Amino acid sequence: ERREAASLPDEKPEGCTSLCLKGIGDAGEKEIRKFLKGCSVQSVRVVYDRVTGDSRGIAFVDFTSSEEVDKAMAFNNTSLGDASVTMRYEAPKARPRPAGCLSVAVKKLPPEASEEDLRELFKNLESISDVRVICEKW
Numbered sequence: 025e026r027r028e029a030a031s032l033p034d035e036k037p038e039g040c041t042s043l044c045l046k047g048i049g050d051a052g053e054k055e056i057r058k059f060l061k062g063c064s065v066q067s068v069r070v071v072y073d074r075v076t077g078d079s080r081g082i083a084f085v086d087f088t089s090s091e092e093v094d095k096a097m098a099f100n101n102t103s104l105g106d107a108s109v110t111m112r113y114e115a116p117k118a119r120p121r122p123a124g125c126l127s128v129a130v131k132k133l134p135p136e137a138s139e140e141d142l143r144e145l146f147k148n149l150e151s152i153s154d155v156r157v158i159c160e161k162w
Contacts, residue, residue, distance in 0.1 A: 042114035
């Protein structure tokens with residue numbers, strides 16, 4: 025069962041390419057990607073409790089375009105497992121970077137993180153040319 029566009033929550037922010045999904049239960053990235061079938065998903069971040077490690081039933085999903093967000097909203101208030109998933113738009117965050125900046129630093133990686141792990145994490149970004157994992161030796 026899908027909701028009509030007139031009943032979608034809130035107004036979509038200009039340039040929106042992200043959604044917050046609530047009520048996902050213990051679904052992981054694979055289940056969320058399957059749930060959003062037909063949508064071009066760039067990334068999925070499931071929120072976990074820091075103490076227990078259990079899912080908090082919330083995920084943030086980034087899409088390749090604003091049009092893909094529109095397609096995904098057709099799944100608002102539909103079932104994923106035993107729960108009904110509600111969605112809300114995430115306003116784009118302004119993250120200015122210095123002119124000419126072509127690098128990104130990823131912090132708090134586990135000690136066993138490898139170049140292959142990072143390439144997998146950023147596989148949907150075609151502009152990656154080099155990956156370096158810098159380990160601090162204790």
